[in-house]
Amino acid sequence: MRKYSVTHKFLFFINSVFATVLLLSYALPYISPKTIPFLSVFSLSVPLLVVTNICFFIYWLIKIHKNALLSLLVLIIGWFVSTPLIKFTNKEVILNNDLKIMSYNVRLFNHYKHEDDTTTEQKIYKLINNENPDVIAIQEFYNSKLLGIKLPYKYIKTKTKTNKFGLAIYSKHPIINSGSLNFKSSANNTIFADILVEKDTIRVYNVHLESLKLNPKKENFGEKSSERLFKRLENGFVKQVDQVDLITQHEATWKGKKIICGDFNNTAYSWAYKQLATDKKDAFIEAGMGIGKSFRYIYPMRIDFILVDKNTTINHFKTYSDIELSDHYPVMTRLHW
Template sequence: MKKYSISHKFLFFFNSVFAAVLLFSYILPYVSPKTIPFLSIFSLFVPFLILVNLCFFVYWLIKMHKNAFLSLLILSIGWFVSTPLIKFSNKDVILNDDLKIMSYNVRLFNHYKHEDDITTEQKIYEFINNEKPDVIALQEFYNSKLLDINLPYKYIKTKTKKNKFGLAIYSKHPIVNSGSLNFEHSANNTIFADVIVNNDTIRVYNVHLESLKLNPKKENFGEKSSERLLKRLENGFVKQVNQVELILKHEYSWKTKKVICGDLNNTSYSWAYKQLATNKKDAFIECGIGIGKSFRYVYPMRIDFILTDTKATINQFKTYNKIKLSDHYPIMTRLHW
């Protein structure tokens, strides 16, 4: 009987722990954060858990050891029951009558100087105008004096009349109706605009769910700081439940063409995403490629989404991961009905 070294046993023990946690995380989209708020925190770490199990699989495979089957089994289960972390192929079709929709959390156009470059705000406008979206949904919008977005129609909703922070939808096509869901006890919100395209009305929701305020540069995982961080995350997830339920009630009555886009402040392995994406198409899953990372965090996190009704044809999806003007990357899709 072959004896294994202590390091071998140590590695397989940790492999087993990470595999078990990943397997457990597959049920998280089906459990409301209101039930056990702490469990919802694991939805943020699923991309990390997938990568760790992938590393273990490769390690054992190189060693030609049967331990590789553990992570392979867990990853295979996830491929069928969960949303993919990585897309290996994409669809890229361009039609003249496509509707180009962009979503971008602009972090207040660098109002608080998170970026050292003082021209960040103008560069964001230049990027948007060069890409020429037909509709753009902006989260963490700031109603700046320098605003220069070359789209004729807009709906801007700030949290109060006095401040300049909020959400905005800009459109190449006329906006005939608009409104706000007005999240209570939150700095976040969701707005919508009904856009007329070729004599058809398309409702666009701009969603910004409760912020979790994750910042890898500032997080301190000491004992007291960790407790505060976990409590903040739990409270944020519970608030997201109320906000998602409000969105679902509002969009239920709109039976025709719709797009839900924005910053969910949560991953595709969460309850919030599962609720909003049910009976819809996810533009990244339909046409994206790669890991779809949309938030500049220490490991891949896709928290910005464009979802459509099932009748829409999604022809293209882009994540602009070279545009580092915010803590989020802009995303854009081409849609056709």
């Protein structure tokens, strides 16, 4: 009978813990953060759990050991019951009458000098103008004097009349109606614009859910203790519940075509995402490739989304992962009806 070393057994124990936690995490989208706030925090760690289990699978596979089956089984289950972390194929169909939708958290156009490059603001404008979207939803918008987005129609909503921070939707096509959901007790918000494209009206929601203020460059992610960090995250997730409820109630009243995009401050493994993505297509899943990382973080985290109605054809999706002008990467999709 083959004997295993203590190290071998310990590694398999650690593997079992990570596999079990990943398996349990598949239930997180079905549990409201208001029910068990502590559990909701783990939705942020699902991408890390997936990567860890892939590493364990590869390790045991190299060893030609049956232990590889544990992580493999959990990963296969996740592929069918959860949102995939990795897309191995993409779709790229270019039609002249596609509607190009971009979403970008611009971090106030570097107003607070997070980036050392003093030309960051101008580079963001240049990127947007060069990519030439039909519609762009901008989160963490700053109404700068240098503002240079060359799209003729816009709806800008700042948090108050006196400050310059908020959300914006710019469009090539006329905006015939617009409004704000006005989140309570939050610096974030959601706005919408009804855009007339030829003879059709398409509603675009620009979503910015409650920020979690994660900063991997700071010790304990900006808190003095892990306990305070978890409490802050719990509070953020609970706030997101009310914000998501407000969005879903509002969008249910619109019977036409709609697009929901923006910075959800949460992953595709969360309750918030599942609520907003119900009966919709995720543009990355339909036409993207790779891991879709949209947030510059210590592990792959996709928190910027473009969701559309089921009857929409998604011809292409791109994450601009080589553009480091903000702490988010811009995302863009091509849509057709």
